[in-house]
Amino acid sequence: MRAVSIVGIGQVPVEKSSERSLAELGASVVRSAMEDAGVDRLDALFAGNMLSDELQGQKHIAALIADEAGLYGVEALQVRAAMASGAAALRLAYLAVASGEATLAVAVGAEKMSEGVAEPALSKALDVQREVRDGATMISRNADLMRMYFDRYKVPEDAFVNFPVIAHGNAVTNPYALFQKAVTPRKVRRSRLVHPPLRLMDCSPICDGAAAVILAPSEEARAFSDHPVRMLGSSVVTDRFRVEDRKDPLWSDASHVSALKAFRQANVNRMDVDFFEVHDAFSIMACLQLEAAGFAEPGEGWRLADEKRIRLRGDIPITTMGGLKARGHPIGATGIYQTCEIVLQLTERAGKNQVRNARIGMMQSVGGAATTILTHIFGV
Amino acid sequence: MRAVSIVGIGQVPVEKSSERSLAELGASVVRSAMEDAGVDRLDALFAGNMLSDELQGQKHIAALIADEAGLYGVEALQVRAAMASGAAALRLAYLAVASGEATLAVAVGAEKMSEGVAEPALSKALDVQREVRDGATMISRNADLMRMYFDRYKVPEDAFVNFPVIAHGNAVTNPYALFQKAVTPRKVRRSRLVHPPLRLMDCSPICDGAAAVILAPSEEARAFSDHPVRMLGSSVVTDRFRVEDRKDPLWSDASHVSALKAFRQANVNRMDVDFFEVHDAFSIMACLQLEAAGFAEPGEGWRLADEKRIRLRGDIPITTMGGLKARGHPIGATGIYQTCEIVLQLTERAGKNQVRNARIGMMQSVGGAATTILTHIFGV
Numbered sequence: 214m215r216a217v218s219i220v221g222i223g224q225v226p227v228e229k230s231s232e233r234s235l236a237e238l239g240a241s242v243v244r245s246a247m248e249d250a251g252v253d254r255l256d257a258l259f260a261g262n263m264l265s266d267e268l269q270g271q272k273h274i275a276a277l278i279a280d281e282a283g284l285y286g287v288e289a290l291q292v293r294a295a296m297a298s299g300a301a302a303l304r305l306a307y308l309a310v311a312s313g314e315a316t317l318a319v320a321v322g323a324e325k326m327s328e329g330v331a332e333p334a335l336s337k338a339l340d341v342q343r344e345v346r347d348g349a350t351m352i353s354r355n356a357d358l359m360r361m362y363f364d365r366y367k368v369p370e371d372a373f374v375n376f377p378v379i380a381h382g383n384a385v386t387n388p389y390a391l392f393q394k395a396v397t398p399r400k401v402r403r404s405r406l407v408h409p410p411l412r413l414m415d416c417s418p419i420c421d422g423a424a425a426v427i428l429a430p431s432e433e434a435r436a437f438s439d440h441p442v443r444m445l446g447s448s449v450v451t452d453r454f455r456v457e458d459r460k461d462p463l464w465s466d467a468s469h470v471s472a473l474k475a476f477r478q479a480n481v482n483r484m485d486v487d488f489f490e491v492h493d494a495f496s497i498m499a500c501l502q503l504e505a506a507g508f509a510e511p512g513e514g515w516r517l518a519d520e521k522r523i524r525l526r527g528d529i530p531i532t533t534m535g536g537l538k539a540r541g542h543p544i545g546a547t548g549i550y551q552t553c554e555i556v557l558q559l560t561e562r563a564g565k566n567q568v569r570n571a572r573i574g575m576m577q578s579v580g581g582a583a584t585t586i587l588t589h590i591f592g593v
Numbered sequence: 594m595r596a597v598s599i600v601g602i603g604q605v606p607v608e609k610s611s612e613r614s615l616a617e618l619g620a621s622v623v624r625s626a627m628e629d630a631g632v633d634r635l636d637a638l639f640a641g642n643m644l645s646d647e648l649q650g651q652k653h654i655a656a657l658i659a660d661e662a663g664l665y666g667v668e669a670l671q672v673r674a675a676m677a678s679g680a681a682a683l684r685l686a687y688l689a690v691a692s693g694e695a696t697l698a699v700a701v702g703a704e705k706m707s708e709g710v711a712e713p714a715l716s717k718a719l720d721v722q723r724e725v726r727d728g729a730t731m732i733s734r735n736a737d738l739m740r741m742y743f744d745r746y747k748v749p750e751d752a753f754v755n756f757p758v759i760a761h762g763n764a765v766t767n768p769y770a771l772f773q774k775a776v777t778p779r780k781v782r783r784s785r786l787v788h789p790p791l792r793l794m795d796c797s798p799i800c801d802g803a804a805a806v807i808l809a810p811s812e813e814a815r816a817f818s819d820h821p822v823r824m825l826g827s828s829v830v831t832d833r834f835r836v837e838d839r840k841d842p843l844w845s846d847a848s849h850v851s852a853l854k855a856f857r858q859a860n861v862n863r864m865d866v867d868f869f870e871v872h873d874a875f876s877i878m879a880c881l882q883l884e885a886a887g888f889a890e891p892g893e894g895w896r897l898a899d900e901k902r903i904r905l906r907g908d909i910p911i912t913t914m915g916g917l918k919a920r921g922h923p924i925g926a927t928g929i930y931q932t933c934e935i936v937l938q939l940t941e942r943a944g945k946n947q948v949r950n951a952r953i954g955m956m957q958s959v960g961g962a963a964t965t966i967l968t969h970i971f972g973v
Contacts, residue, residue: 272717280834288829312692337652449668454660
């Protein structure tokens with residue numbers, strides 16, 4: 214198995230509603246990433262998208278993006294793991310290059326949530342027969358977890374307030390972020406109760422976006438980029454599908470095991486991680502991930518936000534470019550946006566969002582209610 | 594890159610309507626394949642499915658099948674290439690084992706088309722903005738191609754009749770086939786004109802089914818199976834997305850290039866292929882594939898059926914266990930059913946359907962209107 218590096222990135226600004234079609238969005242970032250890597254051909258394209266079946270009426274999106282980007286002839290496949298579909302595309306592009314089947318592969322994520330009503334489609338990440346039919350949605354599941362956390366750990370009512378405050382603070386200087394403005398703790402505390410105890414400011418927004426990264430064998434990476442980033446670890450772990458089938462709903466075993474696997478592959482430990490792009494679709498998810506991945510004890514994850522240790526200058530910065538909360542969470546694109554951001558951080562191109570001495574970056578992506586977890590570790 | 598072999602297979606009989614849920618169908622064949630390989634754990638599961646978003650309201654099917662099979666903890670991802678999704682799952686399981694990331698990977702295909710109306714969902718394999726909005730469906734696209742073939746080559750009106758006759762003949766002795774009965778040329782000629790000139794007997798049926806295959810490194814294959822089958826070639830090639838954007842709608846460049854790539858990988862040529870599992874979703878597709886893959890000149894593919902050279906005792910047997918037409922075409926499962934059949938042929942376990950001296954088997958899978966083509970070549 215050969216080592217793999219990222220040699221090109223492409224992003225479009227996340228928007229509430231893009232005028233471009235899903236295929237155009239995907240193709241535009243593929244072309245940007247190809248330009249960044251200085252290549253005019255690719256061997257393979259792996260597309261991450263979750264919602265196009267229903268929102269666009271389109272079920273063959275990888276080949277459509279390839280055609281739109283002028284890449285027909287290429288291997289093009291779509292890969293899915295619900296909300297972790299972007300990271301799943303990265304995983305498969307990694308396998309294609311690591312195996313030797315592809316020299317240049319692009320992982321592209323694209324999602325256009327502005328057409329139609331996304332929430333019912335998102336809920337199909339749960340078990341339709343045993344959860345959706347009982348009225349569960351992604352929002353209600355996360356509200357349940359938040360309430361359970363409050364009840365068990367007796368934390369203050371505003372324990373999670375600093376997760377969105379810090380994410381929004383970082384998004385201010387990310388030109389690709391949907392919300393480039395700060396929010397105050399007071400604004401978070403007073404935001405609408407969407408699904409108690411979940412407030413609007415605990416939830417990531419519905420939006421459109423696309424991002425792409427190009428992978429090449431590490432030994433050839435310098436031919437394409439002056440600042441390649443190595444993929445040191447890549448793992449996918451599933452948990453029991455339904456939250457209620459797990460021993461402890463507040464403990465994500467998949468997140469824990471996936472992180473350990475990726476640490477082992479990368480030959481690093483938690484202390485080596487300079488920043489951690491979490492899947493903060495909801496503040497409670499960011500908190501539980503920090504605990505499961507080993508950055509806080511169970512029941513203590515919220516303190517990292519409260520003590521502001523997750524800020525850019527903290528000991529474990531998260532959501533360094535705004536996170537899902539403020540950069541935006543265009544589902545199938547999210548994992549690839551995070552990858553682009555990690556590349557910018559590790560190559561000291563993150564501008565005002567730069568994490569100092571960033572050498573190792575970690576990303577975790579979550580499909581469903583912590584059912585599928587992908588961990589990726591990158592380094593320079 | 595290490596060589597990969599198939600060490601276990603599992604199938605359920607294709608049914609018009611299964612009483613089992615999609616996840617149960619998928620899990621049952623995964624367990625059968627594990628039993629066949631004598632293993633109680635797997636590293637990775639790749640699921641092929643096209644229609645569950647709409648027909649089952651389920652968007653996280655790989656993890657759901659993993660959980661149902663008792664395999665939580667495993668890597669589980671869904672992969673799609675429209676109607677070629679089963680073969681796409683095989684491709685990714687191959688990459689996972691070839692790269693060294695997995696020792697044991699399962700490719701599982703499952704589809705349950707009996708819930709809801711499948712045809713509008715199938716049409717989403719086309720370009721919704723430029724084809725579906727103009728009224729195109731998969732059936733109308735194939736009727737167009739058939740008419741074009743008639744017009745250009747001036748073939749007899751019943752040129753394609755022997756494709757379904759031979760497929761049905763082979764299905765009679767396949768216990769997993771949906772239609773285990775023969776049809777006469779007369780019955781085909783008199784079948785209902787579904788979408789002229791396409792008749793009912795030119796079309797594969799709507800049905801439910803699931804199949805799975807387990808992959809392992811070839812050097813360890815004997816530990817799991819007394820009769821492993823080697824994967825000699827695996828390629829994915831896309832064409833221009835829309836038929837009308839291609840130079841010649843009757844020439845599938847993706848099929849041609851994909852076959853050549855797989856031949857090169859496998860170090861074989863067309864003459865070495867002992868049988869060819871084509872994607873006979875429609876008779877015209879089988880004909881065009883035989884031409885594009887090099888088994889007949891353009892305009893001559895129908896003659897292979899007419900002269901019965903595609904029968905079990907012919908020089909290039911196709912649809913040896915009934916094909917999509919008579920075994921059935923439960924979309925995401927189809928490529929895996931074909932793989933199981935090829936394994937049975939190459940290990941001389943095909944019973945009355947046995948192709949004599951079968952050493953090299955080839956399979957082509959088609960997504961959309963020949964937009965995505967996967968070719969796999971297997972050998973013993």
